[in-house]
Amino acid sequence: MRRIIVIIALLASEMAVLAADGFATPKMYWADSSRTGVPYAKDPSVIKFGGRYLMYFSLPPAKDKSVPAGWAVGIAESRNLTEWKRIGELLPGQECDKKGLAAPAARVLNGKVHLFYQTYGNGPKDAICHAVSDDGIKFVRDVSNPVFHPAGGWTSGRAIDADVIEYGDRLLLFCATRDPGMKIQMLAVAAADRKSDFGRDSWKQICSDTVLKPELSWEKKCIEAPSALVRDGAIYLFYAGGYNNEPQQIGCAMSRDGVNWKRLFEEPLLANGKSGEWNASESGHPGVFVDDDGQTYLFYQGNSDKGRTWYLSWVKIGWKDGKPYVIGE
Numbered sequence: 055m056r057r058i059i060v061i062i063a064l065l066a067s068e069m070a071v072l073a074a075d076g077f078a079t080p081k082m083y084w085a086d087s088s089r090t091g092v093p094y095a096k097d098p099s100v101i102k103f104g105g106r107y108l109m110y111f112s113l114p115p116a117k118d119k120s121v122p123a124g125w126a127v128g129i130a131e132s133r134n135l136t137e138w139k140r141i142g143e144l145l146p147g148q149e150c151d152k153k154g155l156a157a158p159a160a161r162v163l164n165g166k167v168h169l170f171y172q173t174y175g176n177g178p179k180d181a182i183c184h185a186v187s188d189d190g191i192k193f194v195r196d197v198s199n200p201v202f203h204p205a206g207g208w209t210s211g212r213a214i215d216a217d218v219i220e221y222g223d224r225l226l227l228f229c230a231t232r233d234p235g236m237k238i239q240m241l242a243v244a245a246a247d248r249k250s251d252f253g254r255d256s257w258k259q260i261c262s263d264t265v266l267k268p269e270l271s272w273e274k275k276c277i278e279a280p281s282a283l284v285r286d287g288a289i290y291l292f293y294a295g296g297y298n299n300e301p302q303q304i305g306c307a308m309s310r311d312g313v314n315w316k317r318l319f320e321e322p323l324l325a326n327g328k329s330g331e332w333n334a335s336e337s338g339h340p341g342v343f344v345d346d347d348g349q350t351y352l353f354y355q356g357n358s359d360k361g362r363t364w365y366l367s368w369v370k371i372g373w374k375d376g377k378p379y380v381i382g383e
Contacts, residue, residue: 077330077331077332077358078331078332079332079365079367080332080367080368080369081136081367082135082136082366082367083332083367084137084138084365084366084367085363085365085366086111086128086130086140088113088140089113089114089115089116089117089118089126090114090116090117092362092363093364093365094113094114094363094364095111095113095128095355095364095365095366096111096112096156096157096339096355096364096366097111097112097156097157097158097215097279097339097341098110098111098339098353098354098355098366099111099158099159099217099281099341099353100160100341100351100353101160101161101162101167101190101343102162102345102346103162103167103190104189104190106131106132106133107131107132107133107134107135108129108130108131108160108167108190109129109130109131109132109138109353109366110127110128110129110144110158110160110169111127111128111130111158111366112125112126112127112128112156112157112158113125113126113127113128113143115154122145122146123146123153123154124146124151124152124153124154124155124174124175125154125155125156125174125175126143126144126145126146126154126155126156127143127155127156127158127169128140128142128143129141129142129143129144129190129191135345135351135368141191142191142192144158144169144171144185144193147195148183148195148199150173150181150183150199150200151173151174151183151199153173153174153175153176154173154174154175155173155174155183156172156174156214157171157172157214157215157216157279157339158170158171159171159216159217159218159281159341160190161218161219161220163220166186166187166188167186167188167189167190167193168184168185168186168218169184169185169186169187169193170183170184170217170218170227171183172213172214172215172216172229173200177212178210178211178212178236179211179212180203180212180214181200181201181202181203181212181213182200182201182202182203182213182214182216182229183195183196183199183200183201184199184201184252184253196251196253196254197253198253198254198255200213200254201252201253201254201256202216202227202229202244202257202259203231204229204231204242204259205259206259206262206263207234208234208262208263209231209233209234209242210231210232210233210234210236211231212231212232212236213229213230213231214230214231214278215229215230215278215279215280215339216228216229217229217280217281217282219283219284219289220248220284221284221312223247223249224245224246225245225246225247225248225250225252226243226244226245226282226289227243227244227245227246227257228241228242228243228265228280228282228291228312229241229242229243229244229280230277230278230279230280231264238267238275238276239275239276239277239297240264240267240268240277241264241265241266241267241277241278241280241293242259242261242264243259243260243261243265243312243313244257244258244259244260245257245258245260245312260313261313265312265313265314265315266291266293266315268295270295270305270317270320272295272296272303272321272322273295273296273305274295274296274297274300276294276295276296276300276302277293277295278293278294278339279293279294279338279339279340280293281293281342283342283350287310288308288309288310288376289309289310289312290307290342290378291307291308291309291315292304292305292306292323292340292352292378293305293306293307293340294338294339294340295322296336296338298336298338298361299335299336299357299360299361300336301325301334301335301336301337301338302336302337302338302339303322303324303325303326303336303338304322304323304324304325304337304338304352304354305317305318305319305322305323306318306323306377306378308376318377318378319377322337323378323380324337324340324352324354324369324380325337326356327356327358330358331358332356332357332365333356333357333358333367335356335357335358335359335360335361336355336356336357337355337356338355338356339354340352340353340354341353341354342371349370350371350372350373350378351368351369351370352368352369352370352371352380353366353367353368354366354368355367369381
């Protein structure tokens, strides 16, 4: 009998834990309650740096009035990608982000952590900023911030949800923008020389129109949160379709130049959960990460209460015939 009990206990330790209201949760189920007392973390971006994993994410305005007002970027560390500990914040610190900052994208370039993030609370005037760090925690902001926003009659000029990848001798910057009426969310792209300082003068818009806009029914009026990786010479772009909790879900497209994209699926690659599940309201804002062993992880945000709380999690991604798929638990 004791042997049976031990086996059951070992099996249980490998299963998802149960949340307070009884639904099953994934292996990673993490949020930060430090600012409001409520579990709340959004927009994950993960790197490996200095022998540990670092995750950058969006934090809501704090209840503590001594903390600068507005959204901020949180920093957490992990040794196993599952258990995380908050270790820092990037707070508003320039005129352009005095109302807040959010949606970070981290990349390790030339032995330093480069962080691309958006200003928050400025409507069509929100734009992408850049900062750099030697340790992944303390950042020096680019004096030219903001460094990019799209231009043209097709866009309001707004830029949020940045992601940056190395592709050839350039860096490509993807971001979300809106149409002049501020109703349709879609993607823009810019490029900078790999040897540049990634400041404002480095980035050049390389398409005079959107490179990806909502067309499928589940994408509704929004494509945002681009997150890219390069595999076998192609760019794979994971993106969020639908605004928060509509539900937002995750799709994937592929490109050879960063401008012309082909969707790989008609339906979401990662859908929201069923009623009663932890991510019933959405599975959104992807952040793709490739570990040293080549394993691909897709980090994302979810909740079951229409955004009262926000948790972060991941799924493993496998590859077959040039397409990604979600590996089951």
